């Protein structure tokens with residue numbers, strides 16, 4: 168029988184959960200509870216913030232500009248291009264162990280990168296990214312604005328329109344120019360990720376629920392951590408679908424870039440969007 172957990176037990180175990188010090192069974196029950204219970208999830212988020220502050224006090228701060236120089240190193244190191252590094256990301260599109268909602272050790276992980284060098288930390292970096300995106304996925308369907316704030320704060324997001332986006336990503340992003348009927352434009356911004364900037368837009372359905380859509384160079388499996396993916400084909404387009412508990416994500420190649428949809432109701436919605444973008448691109452190319 169599946170183990171149930173109530174609020175008081177969840178609060179008691181918050182610290183252990185955060186440190187990853189519990190059995191798989193308890194951890195699963197805890198993750199289930201946190202996915203259902205906003206109050207406890209909030210408690211955990213506060214706990215996370217607190218531990219970040221403590222970590223910042225205990226460790227010297229990284230030198231200013233660390234992130235920029237790290238990116239430059241990534242791009243230039245020994246003839247390894249940023250694309251190569253992106254391609255070398257460990258590919259995790261397979262069934263793997265369950266990653267709890269909170270491996271959210273992002274801040275302390277980012278600090279560590281500067282001290283040790285990028286190579287040994289690619290995996291840690293991916294872990295931090297997948298923890299951030301996991302949080303984003305969990306928050307998106309309840310509170311799209313809060314989810315957006317999360318990404319903007321962590322990845323130096325800048326609000327953009329179709330014109331200003333070009334300067335930040337070096338191409339005309341297709342997702343900024345609208346979506347099929349029934350999706351109302353809510354916001355677009357560019358976020359600065361280690362493997363290259365990504366355009367992030369949110370659209371709202373008539374019922375107020377949010378759909379997020381990203382445009383980026385190369386696939387970004389790190390966003391999905393250990394979540395299993397399935398392959399699907401819609402028309403000529405090969406898609407990868409990832410189950411996000413209550414919602415679905417999907418990603419596919421669109422011309423020179425990739426599009427990732429997050430917060431879809433089902434695989435069908437993703438297939439329809441992929442079809443729509445494919446047709447629109449064909450029209451533009453003619």
Ligand SMILES: [Zn+2]
Pocket residue numbers: 173174175177200204206207208
């Ligand atoms: Zn609770």
